[in-house]
Amino acid sequence: MYVERTRNPPRPHLKGGLPVAPVPRAVIDAARRLTDEDEIQAMMAEAVQRRFCTTDMLTHELDQAGRAGTALPRKALTPLLAGARSVAEADAWRLWQRSGLPPGHWNVPIFDANGNYIATPDFWCDEIAFAWEIDSYRHHANLEDHRATVARNARYVAAGIVVLQTLPSRLRTEPDEVERELQAAFRTAQARPRPDVEHAA
Template sequence: MDRGGDRAHRDLVRRGTWPNDPLLNGAAVVRGADLKAIGVPGRTISRRCAPGGPWQRLLPGIVLLHTGQANEEQLLQAALLHGRAGTVLTGIRALQLHGLKNHPAPGDVHILIPEERRIISVGFVHVERTKRLPRPHLRDGLPVAPVPRAVIDAARRLTNPDEIQALMAESVQRRFCTTDMLARELDQAGRTGTALPRKALAPLLAGARSVAEADAWHLWRRSGLPPGHWNVPIFDANGNHIATPDFWCDEIAFAWEIDSYRHHANLDDHRATVARNARYVAAGIVVLQTLPSRLRTEPDQVLSELHAAFRTAQARPRPNVRRAAA
């Protein structure tokens, strides 16, 4: 029996059938090792990934089976293949998959892998080894970190306080998570990169729900005026809802609204604000309206207006209104 001839024949068949293998027909991003496993010779992979060839290397050992720029899904798939089984997407790209909108443009692809796995960051992939690998959620078929973990992982790598504030505020405002969830994630994240996220979380824990309200929270703390409540519903003596002011000082029934031009960009929003203010007046509530931009451009003038409005509210009898119970 010519065993060498049989082996050569098998190799020939193997080389002749790999173009029809399901791996090549069903995926755009594959491991080089998987290509070799279906019979693609290493030299063929190298030749096809050379300039002008029909394939390209996205990462070491990761091949894109076409020319041209990889799309977002293919980049994510390549990152997951780089991390190997059990890898979880996190950070901004994970938040995009969850449906959050208010975030900076994503840079690299941030993945989480088990701490004992010796894989390093390369190309467009940022690898983070962790003892706390989260149980992933599937989004578009991809393993994604839960929102609180993804928010904190993203925030720890950002340096712009407004971007961090906006990211965290949206996750809470749109009920993807709670402030307590974010606080727990921060507590478990250690100290590296957490100073700015902790500062951003403080006004959210107090009840603020946006960057503008966070600015207002910081300014109110400077004012020396009594503490109050953020985003609590207010009712009249008959239990009718009056409004849910951005800030409420229950002691003297004083409301502070941070009203932007954008919020009043259409007629319906304008009508809603006019109706709200009419309810404030009818209930005897003193309200101060402030543009968000002035919280930064004219903070001292806004502080003066706050003190003046506070004195006005303090000087009249408190109306019979109440806030919702905590």
């Protein structure tokens, strides 16, 4: 247990009869004690993905916290503010940023011309209807997950969407090669007529 004085005590919530700090405050307080950016990012991403809080709530708590211990949490939060939902997606966000390719959207649902759902790609470049999926081995460890991915890819093909699949580990071990693959896939998508698909607002 770590005890520290604060000039900004949170308004507690009761959980099992015990007063506890709200999730955004607890996440930021914990993040300020950690020294590993991946751990900080994973903790923040899980809190947001499981809808315990929003990135705006985390930003507010960081702003209230002052400077001490907030440099890493602020750095870790930046990709999440853009829409990334995991450490791997944060790595992908950084790689896309350095690629010089046009900006896009993270984790937005895509629909065909008839309003039928296609997929929610990790990254979507609407300008040319290009999807980037960060697909891990673990996500395909069982038959159902593998079947879902095959079905997703079939919907991409049927809709005319160019999609690139990348293993999360390669974002760190082979970033230059992944960037070349991104550039090549982007050019392929750019060269064909854009299919009639759209993302949710």
